C-alpha cells in the first residue's frame with residue numbers, strides 16, 4: 099500500500115463508555131494529525147458500540163470505523179486482530195496508535211505483524227520530525243529512554259496511560275461514521291474464555307485517586323497494610339503497592355503500581371517502605387508530589403521526593419495519622 | 429511426549445541500583461555495571477518453572493531451553509538446565525545482534541520450527557531490558573499458533589491448555605488447544621532454586637549452538653539488518669526532584685511536621 103494518510107486510534111470501551119485512555123490517545127492523535135495535515139481516524143470494535151462513535155468524534159476523531167459484531171463482545175485476540183487489520187487496510191493510515199492496556203499490549207504486536215510493520219510499546223512521547231513519527235519510550239525499567247522511528251508503514255505505537263492530554267470534548271464537532279462488516283470466522287478464534295473475575299478495589303479507584311498511600315515490602319505485613327488503608331481512607335485516597343508487596347501477599351495484585359501495574363497520577367503519593375525501584379516509579383510519572391518514609395537514607399525513592407522522613411515507618415505513620423485527623427477536624 | 433520450549437533471555441540485572449545505571453549515548457548501549465553480573469530474565473525463569481510443573485503433573489515431557497544472545501548468554505541456559513530442563517539451544521551469530529523484537533522473533537521461530545514437534549512455547553511476559561513484550565506474540569504469528577499472554581497458572585489436559593491470565597483489574601481463564609505460545613507473569617510464584625547436585629548435572633546437559641545459516645536464515649532477515657524499528661537515541665532521563673528531609677527531636681515530631689507541611693501545601 100502507498101499514499102498512507104491519517105492517524106488511526108484503536109478505541110477501547112469500559113463500562114459502556116469510551117475508555118479514558120482512548121480519549122488521551124485521541125488527544126495525541128489530533129496533535130500529530132494536525133501537524134501532518136492528515137485526518138484522525140478511530141476504529142471502534144465491539145458489540146453494541148456504535149452509539150459511542152459520536153463520543154469519539156467529540157474527542158477528536160474525523161472518521162470512525164465501526165465494527166459491531168457479537169464475536170467482538172469481549173476482547174479475544176483472534177477476533178480483534180482480523181477486525182483491526184481490516185479497518186487499518188481500509189483506512190490506510192500512516193500512524194496507528196493504541197493504549198498500553200490489557201488490550202493494547204496483546205493486540206499491538208499482532209496487528210503490527212499483520213500489517214507488515216513494527217510497534218513501539220508503551221510510548222511516553224510522540225512527535226513528528228521530518229514527516230516521520232518519533233516515538234520515545236522508557237526502557238530498562240525506566241532507567242533509560244529510547245527514541246525510535248519506524249522504517250515501514252504504518253508507524254505504530256502503544257501509548258502509556260496518563261502520558262497524553264485528552265482534548266476538551268466538543269459535542270459540536272462533525273465527523274463521519276463508516277460501518278465495516280466483521281467477517282470473522284468463529285472457528286478462527288482458537289482461545290475460549292471460560293471465566294473472567296474482576297478484583298474490585300473498595301472505595302476510590304487508584305487511577306482516579308488524588309491521594310495514594312503506597313506500601314512496599316518494608317511495610318512487612320497484612321496488618322501494616324491495614325494501617326495504610328486507614329490513612330488512605332482518612333484522606334479520601336486509595337492504597338497502592340509495589341510488586342514486592344503483592345508477591346509477599348500483603349495486598350491484592352490489583353493495587354500494584356508501576357511498569358507492569360497501574361499508572362496513577364495523584365496530587366500526593368505517600369510511599370511507605372518502598373525502595374523506589376525505577377519499575378515502580380514508572381507508574382508514578384504523573385504524580386505531582388511524592389513523599390517517602392523509608393528507614394534507608396540512601397533509598398532511591400528519595401530522588402523523586404518533595405519531602406522525606408528517614409525512619410522506621412511504624413514510628414511515623416501512626417502519629418502522622420492522628421495529626422492528619424486532628425488537622426482535618428480543626 | 430509433550431515437548432515444551434522455554435525462551436530465556438539473559439539481561440542486565442534489573443534490580444541493580446538505579447544510581448549506577450549508565451548508557452553510552454554514542455554507541456546507544458547500556459554500560460555493564462562493574463561487579464553486577466547479568467541474570468536470566470525472571471519472567472522467563474518462571475516460564476521454565478511453569479514447564480517443570482506441567483512435566484510433574486503429566487509425568488513425562490521434554491523441556492528445551494532456547495536463547496538468543498552472545499556466547500555469555502550460556503549462563504542463562506545453564507541456570508534453566510539446572511532447574512531441571514533437558515537440553516539447550518543457543519542462537520549465537522553476529523547477524524542476530526541489535527535486532528528489534530520482530531527480527532528476534534524471526535530467528536527464534538525458525539529455531540522452534542527446527543525443534544518441532546513442539547506443544548508449548550513459554551516466554552516471559554516482557555524482558556526487563558527493553559521492556560517491550562512483543563517477541564512472543566510475533567513468534568506465535570510466525571508459527572501460526574495462538575498466543576496467550578500474561579499467565580499466572582497453566583495446566584494441560586488432553587491436548588488442551590488451561591491458562592489463568594492476569595489482567596489489570598482481575599483474572600481470566602482461557603482454554604486453548606495445543607500447540608500454543610504462552611507468556612508468564614510473576615504472579616505464577618517463585619521459581620525453584622537449583623541444588624548443587626543439579627547445577628553439576630546441568631554442566632553435562634547438551635547445549636547446541638546455531639547460527640543464522642543453521643536456521644536457513646539470510647543475515648538480512650535478522651538482527652539490525654532485519655529490523656524496521658530503528659533505535660535513534662538512548663539516554664538517561666534527568667530526575668529533578670529535590671527532597672527536603674524532615675527531622676525532629678523524635679520521629680513523632682517529624683511526623684507531625686510532615687502533616688502540617690502537607691496541610692499548608694493543601695495536599696491533605
Ligand SMILES: Cc1cc2nc3c(=O)[nH]c(=O)nc-3n(C[C@H](O)[C@H](O)[C@H](O)COP(=O)(O)OP(=O)(O)OC[C@H]3O[C@@H](n4cnc5c(N)ncnc54)[C@H](O)[C@@H]3O)c2cc1C
Nearest residue numbers: 314315316340341342356357358359371373378393410411
Ligand atoms: C520487568 C520488571 C517489571 C517490574 N514491574 C514492577 C511494577 O510494575 N511495580 C513494582 O512496584 N515493581 C515492579 N518490579 C519490581 C521492582 O524492580 C522492585 O523489585 C520492587 O518495586 C521493589 O518493591 P519494594 O520497594 O516494595 O521492595 P524493596 O526494594 O525490597 O524495598 C523495601 C524498602 O523498604 C524499606 N524498609 C524496610 N523496612 C522498613 C521499615 N520498617 N520502615 C521503613 N522502611 C522500611 C527498605 O529500606 C527498602 O527501601 C518490576 C521488576 C521488573 C524486573
